[in-house]
Amino acid sequence: MSRVKIAFLVFAGILIIMQLIPLNQTNPPVVQNVAAPVLISEILKTSCYDCHSNETIWPWYSRIAPGSFLITRDVKMGRQHLNFSEFSDLDSFDSTDIADDLIEVLEAGDMPVIQYLLLHPSASLRDSESQALLQWVETLYPE
Numbered sequence: 011m012s013r014v015k016i017a018f019l020v021f022a023g024i025l026i027i028m029q030l031i032p033l034n035q036t037n038p039p040v041v042q043n044v045a046a047p048v049l050i051s052e053i054l055k056t057s058c059y060d061c062h063s064n065e066t067i068w069p070w071y072s073r074i075a076p077g078s079f080l081i082t083r084d085v086k087m088g089r090q091h092l093n094f095s096e097f098s099d100l101d102s103f104d105s106t107d108i109a110d111d112l113i114e115v116l117e118a119g120d121m122p123v124i125q126y127l128l129l130h131p132s133a134s135l136r137d138s139e140s141q142a143l144l145q146w147v148e149t150l151y152p153e
């Protein structure tokens with residue numbers, strides 16, 4: 011067998027084995043959904059919920075390695091930072107922290123993350139939507 015063939019078989023074998031590695035792509039129960047006006051929750055659902063809630067939509071390609079590793083990691087880390095499905099669990103110290111983080115990412119236009127936008131262009135926040143979210147965050151935690 012030629013080296014190219016062997017290399018190809020090894021590569022194909024690794025890809026197949028990768029598919030067998032179990033990943034935690036589950037949606038835990040919604041504990042306490044964030045209370046927000048309809049317009050705000052629509053924006054959050056469209057642009058943020060796939061990584062910041064327990065209502066993630068896992069598309070078919072999220073099940074295929076190696077992309078599945080990256081997607082699972084984004085959801086895991088996203089939920090750790092901010093979970094709109096477990097919003098009441100935050101004590102007041104955490105909440106002001108979260109508010110600061112939210113204001114920061116919204117002002118910088120950092121969210122949703124770019125790799126997500128490539129596959130979900132409609133999740134991109136329009137200026138008016140960022141503004142609406144910012145105003146909402148300010149009403150959440152008035153100083």
Ligand code: HEC
Pocket residue numbers: 054057058059060061062083084085087088091092108111112114115121122123126135
């Ligand atoms: C594709 C997954 C994904 C989507 C969609 C997404 N985020 Fe995130 N978000 C992450 C990840 C991963 C992190 C943690 C790592 C990081 O900071 O990049 C994060 C972190 C954050 C943080 C914490 C930042 C910090 O400094 O600690 C905030 C706030 C946030 N996201 C808000 C949002 C908002 C608001 C939306 C919707 C407009 C959104 N995210 C959409 C994946 C996502």
